[in-house]
Amino acid sequence: MAQTSSRGISRRGFLKLAGAAGAAAAVGGGVTGPRPAQAAGGIKPGFQSKYSVCDMCFNKCSLIARVQDGVIQKLDPNPKFLKSRGMLCARGNAGVEQVYGADRLKYPLLRVGERGEGKFKRISWDQALDLMAAKFKQIGDQYTRCGFMFMAGSDMQSTFVHRFAEVYGSYNTLSHESMCLIAGTRAFLDTFGEVPIPDMLYTKYVVMAGANRFESLVTPDSMDLMTAMKNGAKLVVLDPRYTKTAAKADEWFAIKPRTDMAFMLAIAHVLISENLYDKKFVAEKTYGIEQLAKHVKPYTPQWAAEQCDIPAKDIERIARELAAAAPAAMVYPGRRSSNYTDSTQIRRSYAIVNALLGNWDRPGGLTAARVVGLGGGIPFEAPFYEKNPEDRIDAGKATLMFPEEGSFKLARDAVLEGKPYPVKGFFVYHTNPMQTAANRSKTVAMLNSMEFVVTMDIHMSDTAWMADLVLPSQTYLERQDPCSAQQGSSACACVVMRDPVVAPLYESKPVFWVMQQVAQRLGMGKYFDFTIEQFREKQLAGLAGGMDALKRDGVYYNPSKLYGVYEGKIYKTKSHKIELFNSRYAEMGLEPMPVYTPPKPGGFARMRMVVGRNAVITQSSSQNNALLAKFQPTNHLWIHPDRAQELDIKDGDWVWVKSKAGKQRIKAKVTHETRPDTVYMATGFGVLSPGLQNIYGKGACIAQVLNDDFDSITGNMAMHETWVRVGKEAA
């Protein structure tokens, strides 16, 4: 955390601050706005400790809330929650501010001015729900049910939004995933037949490319990697930026962006040409070694060195070291892969190296998902709407798109084009595409093309700012949620759930209730004719003692096999083996093995912009948190000193950064922590909504500058295909 250290605030100081804010809420002052007396359920006297599940990022760590007289004082980690190794991070500690933040949405708001003008009026929940029902009916009748699009974030109640969409009859459901990880998911699914969980704790050697696990936290990977390194594991990081992960690594190579595949193919070349791969494993469990051997022959370390800016001798050495440590060695699969137009194939090259190391299903390698046995809840039979179009609005535009996830990028283009059919309604829950989707101007244009946009959130996000109807959501600490299954490799698979820690503030409601109410108004009430308790009972039906464990420990575990899961079983691929050569790709006319294409030059004076995370904020859901904003009050454009000198830019100067998607104004951070050909800025600033008081007017919005290319196989947004020019702002 560069910002943290430069401000001289330690993590301990941060935690004190988090605790102080909770206390401030209790006495009704400080940075926290609302008063607990406004809670609908009133105040319960006395001190209580209650389990909940963090929502400051997607990891869903179990926590214990310390509550005094109905007010949350502090959030502590749950020591029994193995997936986080009993940890709650700094962001998690700051979660108390999500509840007591001054910018909470308090009641339903209806737009009365122009879209984006920010003129809203307060309406009652009944008026809001009646309006929603009327619009769902009108748009459904006029444009078919697929004329309404749904987008729900990674949330334990998003299942009810999907349920509503399905019974309402729209296939057009989106998630954040097509802006994040679906290329990586596709690559590993199409190699191993499932998406692996890395066994970080027991690994001996990790090559990490395109991931920043010590800042962009994933549990248990982040903690386990640190422990593994203490136990002697080696970490090699490839990243154009000197991230905190790079800083902690044994070796860091400032790889040229978009050349990771060249590195991986050269590793495969060495493993095969020097007979270092796991021959028994490859012979028994994989398909296509002969084709792969032929394929990687030209991809020598000497060739890759020129592509990647990594010396050939290092590539050779890393390949040999990986092989020596195998099978407790890995190329870390990573998470976000919304980078390039061939990101699926890039991640396939990671998967192939793992297969050659024979690390699948073995200690310290890549493990299969463990079965915890949580049920799907209360089943339903959605009606079929004969008038609906054949498929999703974004169908057929990416070769192997996941039909349940879709592609935000391709759906947005289709909405803007109005083809193959019009989409005129949009329901957005717990996600903020205005900040997370590349090319914000296009998102604005899409929202402007809609007849009715509803956003449900805890604060006035930029997407809410553009909506017709804004609904106040309960925060995670006020909600009762269904159970959720979690995967954690050696930390075991587990189940967590949420019950309210405190009574909800203001008129905030859960999305389950909203979907239930609107469904009733549309004559679809029978699909939501249950309570969360009943839903959970059904989910837990196969897990004896599940609810008791959740109430007692805040988490439920059952024993399951971690290694050797696939012994005697088929791999869920077309050949039923691990596919070095993907036979389905070959049939579909796709490259069955990753073929490298060198990055095209960006043109005169252009630099590539890359996306990344720090450990303080996760997307836009936490950036307006008053506690976290103290650590990351704004963002800067990272630029290498050589380029800065050429452009007469000094540290702290105002600069403009411009791509074909848009232009932003931002202060420069002149630093060696990025390559001369690469610039970086943190996500989530330059907001349009003044309702985000802690960050409004600060920094620049990366979504405004990022180009919206896409991975041709999955439709995953390809954000790093962005070339920018940077200039010093005229005085």
Place this chain on the structure above:
Amino acid sequence: MLKRLIAVLLVLGFIGAGLSLALASGGTGNSRKGKYLYRKNCRVCHVENGKAKELSPISMTQAQWKTTFDARDKVPCKAEWAKMSDKDLGDIYAYLWGHAKDSPSPAKCK
């Protein structure tokens, strides 16, 4: 007469081969309609603690679904299958085959 019989058999053979080919590639059915029809007609029994074995698309591989549909007169609930039209069965097949456990998009939930 014999020639005519052979011709008929040949034609039937071609039709059969055509059907097999269609099944091999998931057929031409509507997978979304198939999901609806599967839930309506099949899941009634093929559910946890139901009358028949619990099933979902990921219960079988694409090849196994094909085998099942190729030999539709051998399924235990063939009487129920017989009540459905070829088009409905084709839609159900498209759903089950298209989201089988070794398919590109295995079904997520049951």
